[in-house]
Amino acid sequence: MAVVRIPPVLRASTGGAKEVDASGDNVGDVLRSLAQTHPDTEAQLFAERGELNRYVNVYLNDEDVRVLDGLDTPVGGSDVLVILPAMAGG
Amino acid sequence: MSPSGAEYIRKIKSEIAEVDPTDAHELVGNGVAFVDVRESDEVARGHVPGAALIPRGFLESRIDGAVPDRSQHVVLYCASGQRSALAAKTLEELGYENVESMTGGFTLWKDRGFEFDVPRNLSAEQRERYSRHMLVPEIGPEGQQKLLDAKVLLLGAGGLGSPTALYLSAAGVGTIGIVDDDVVDLSNLQRQVIHTTDRIGTPKVDSAQATMNAINPDVNVVKYETRLDSSNIMEIIEGYDVIVDGVDNFPTRYLLNDASVRLKIPVVSASILGFDGQLSVFAPYEGPCYRCLYPVPPPAELAPSCGANGVLGVLPGTMGLLQATEVVKLIVGAGEPLIGRLLLYEALGATFTELKVRRDPDCPICSREPDEISDDEMGVFPDYDAFCAAAG
Numbered sequence: 001m002a003v004v005r006i007p008p009v010l011r012a013s014t015g016g017a018k019e020v021d022a023s024g025d026n027v028g029d030v031l032r033s034l035a036q037t038h039p040d041t042e043a044q045l046f047a048e049r050g051e052l053n054r055y056v057n058v059y060l061n062d063e064d065v066r067v068l069d070g071l072d073t074p075v076g077g078s079d080v081l082v083i084l085p086a087m088a089g090g
Numbered sequence: 091m092s093p094s095g096a097e098y099i100r101k102i103k104s105e106i107a108e109v110d111p112t113d114a115h116e117l118v119g120n121g122v123a124f125v126d127v128r129e130s131d132e133v134a135r136g137h138v139p140g141a142a143l144i145p146r147g148f149l150e151s152r153i154d155g156a157v158p159d160r161s162q163h164v165v166l167y168c169a170s171g172q173r174s175a176l177a178a179k180t181l182e183e184l185g186y187e188n189v190e191s192m193t194g195g196f197t198l199w200k201d202r203g204f205e206f207d208v209p210r211n212l213s214a215e216q217r218e219r220y221s222r223h224m225l226v227p228e229i230g231p232e233g234q235q236k237l238l239d240a241k242v243l244l245l246g247a248g249g250l251g252s253p254t255a256l257y258l259s260a261a262g263v264g265t266i267g268i269v270d271d272d273v274v275d276l277s278n279l280q281r282q283v284i285h286t287t288d289r290i291g292t293p294k295v296d297s298a299q300a301t302m303n304a305i306n307p308d309v310n311v312v313k314y315e316t317r318l319d320s321s322n323i324m325e326i327i328e329g330y331d332v333i334v335d336g337v338d339n340f341p342t343r344y345l346l347n348d349a350s351v352r353l354k355i356p357v358v359s360a361s362i363l364g365f366d367g368q369l370s371v372f373a374p375y376e377g378p379c380y381r382c383l384y385p386v387p388p389p390a391e392l393a394p395s396c397g398a399n400g401v402l403g404v405l406p407g408t409m410g411l412l413q414a415t416e417v418v419k420l421i422v423g424a425g426e427p428l429i430g431r432l433l434l435y436e437a438l439g440a441t442f443t444e445l446k447v448r449r450d451p452d453c454p455i456c457s458r459e460p461d462e463i464s465d466d467e468m469g470v471f472p473d474y475d476a477f478c479a480a481a482g
Contacts, residue, residue, distance in 0.1 A: 005443075008364045009392045018439065044392060055388040062445050082445065084434075085392055086384040087361040087368055088343055089401060090250045090336040 002030050004081045013040035022081075027058060028071030030081055045083070057084040099172050106178040109190040111199045114165050122163045125156065127177045128196070132169060136206040138199065143230065146173050149180055155227030160185045167192035167199070210235055216308070220262055233422035234262060238308065240421045241265040243330040245318065245346065247294040248272070249406030250336030250360050250413060252284035257414040259302040259309045263421070266302065267312040269326060270294040281403035318342055320468050323349045332417050335359040336410065340387040345469025347372065347380035352460045352468075356427075358416045360409040363394065365402050365437040367409035370428055370447060371416050374456060377429035382450040405437055 001021040006014050014020055015038070022037065024030035031052075035042035047053050051071070058065045059082040065073050075081070093101065109117075118124070124141035126133055133143050142156035146168070157164055164186055166174040174191040181189045192199070200206060209231055212220070216234075223229040223237075242263050244251045247270040258266055272294050274285045282294075289297040295313035302311050314326055318337070327333060327349055335346055335357050343359075350357050356373040359380065372379050387393060412433070419425045434443040451457055454467075 008366050009388075009394065018436075054386045055384070055392070057384070059445050062443075064446065064448060067448050082434075082443065084432075084445070085388045086340070087363045087366070088338060088340045088387070088393055089361050089363040089399075090246050090248055090338040090406075 001077060002075045002079045002081055004030065004034050005083065007083055007085050009085055010041055010044060010083065013044065014038045024075060026069075026071065026075055027060060027065050027073045027081065030075050031058070031071070055085060057086075058082070059084060099175060102179050103175045103191075106175055106182065107190045108171070108175070108193045109165060110193055111202055111204065114167075114190075114192050115199075115202075115204050117163070117165060122165055123157045125153070125164060125166050125177075126196070127166055127168050127173055132196075134209060134211055136200065136208045137196065138167065139205060139207045141167075142227065144227075146177050149177050150184070152225075152227055153181065153184065153186075157186070161187050163188045163190075165190050165192055168195045169197055170195040171198075212238075216262070219306070219308075223261070228424035229418075229422050233424070236422050237262045237418065238264040240332070241267070241330045242417055242421075243267040243269065243327055243333045244336065245269050245334065245342070246336040246338065247282070247284060247298040248278065248336060248338065249281045249362065249401065250410040251298070251334070252282045253407045253410035254334050254336065254414045254417070255284055255298055255302055256305065257411060258417060259306045261414075261418055262306060262308055263417075264308065265310045265312060267314060267326070267330060268295050268298050269314040269316065269318055270298075271315055271317045281401065281406050283407065318345065320345060320465065323468070324353070327355060328353055330355060332420050333357045334413055334417060336406075336413070340393065341469055343380060344387070348455050348463060348468040350374060351379050351456050352463050354460065356420055358413045358420070358428075360413050362401055362405050362409050363399060365405060367405055367412075367435040367437075369409055369412050369416075369433040369435070370431065371420070373427070373429045374460075378447045378449045379453060379456040381455050382453045383432065383447050385450070385454075402437055405435075408435060408437070 001023050004020045004022050006018055006020060020034055022030045022033040024033050031045055045056055060073055061080055124138045126137045126141040126143050127146040129145050144152045144156060166177045168174040171191060171193045178189045178191040220234045223234050224231055240263050242258055244255055247268050274289045274292050274294055274297050276290055278285060284301045285297045293315050295315050299311040302309055323345055333350055333355055337343055351374040354374045358371050360369045416428055419427055430447050432445045432447050
């Protein structure tokens, strides 16, 4: 089980949870597992054809999955996925 | 029988290594640390360029800050070579392995016609005001002079801009520009600590200036009571050394990014919402830009503003002061700036998380040369019109 850190704007979709455990062997599986448990996150994470929305940054530990293998990046049981949207508040 | 002072110095000189000024001159700029152990009134008339200035009486307490590596080659000098000989002995006892005292000191250095810097003198009032900066080796008189010469632009005199403006003024940043077209509102005062209750209704730039100059009359506050847009941004930001981004909307953040890349001005960027803050430094062509991190903004429903969703009043203080710290580091050239790294602060859990930010080789802006970026594409992103319509 990997830990997925939920940003504030998505917490309404996870019942307020800041962290959610989700299973899967790669980033795509973990996020789809998250979306299965918390269906409201799906439209915010994934675009129509199943790829990540461009405005959603996902990090495996401290590295952007875009510079790894994207949704195919392997995930281990002790890994942390960080979902990070841009914020503009000042 | 106890030795005389002169005998003692002769003895010490026989025990330490000395270097002739002509040989020492060859070492300038070759990674050798020059340390001037004279008093500040002597240094005021000139010193070897790049030398660390540590009066001999402070040598033991300050040398670690100036030369942390015991194996580094150190050349010490004073006026004539006597105090520096004693200082060399001290450094050897502290474990420095390669220490030399310059014979004839700065007097002989100057007589041989070698170059030297004359520090621009701070006034007595400035020396007192910034005395705690002078004591920090990473800043010192040279760093303070850089701060006094620096021009920093603050975008917004709001939540993030308030603490940044307060501390950069106190630090003696010589010129601080502020862009804000808003007036002080009662609901601002929970976090925008540069403003006061009796200034409600006053333009924020005026209110900010009053507080900043009350803290430090040295600061030249340049006010821009306007909104940044594509027609004025290049004119406003040109000439500033560092920009502090605390704006509250995405279109301006993208616009600022594109303009700052064109002008190669580093941006210290922070954003806040609720109990969460983000911070990074975008140094054009040296590290990633804002678009490398966020190619497109989130849709409006995923990007609420502090006005719509609220923010802990202390949070912009925390994030704004981290910004101010990065600004000072960039100006004086100290430490490792937060370039290519994104710092997340989550106040409820009291956690900091650091993420890597890479340059995007396909970045629509910073993968190109500055003069290839046209006015028309600045601040524009896919679905820009729909985004702005939805955001109202």
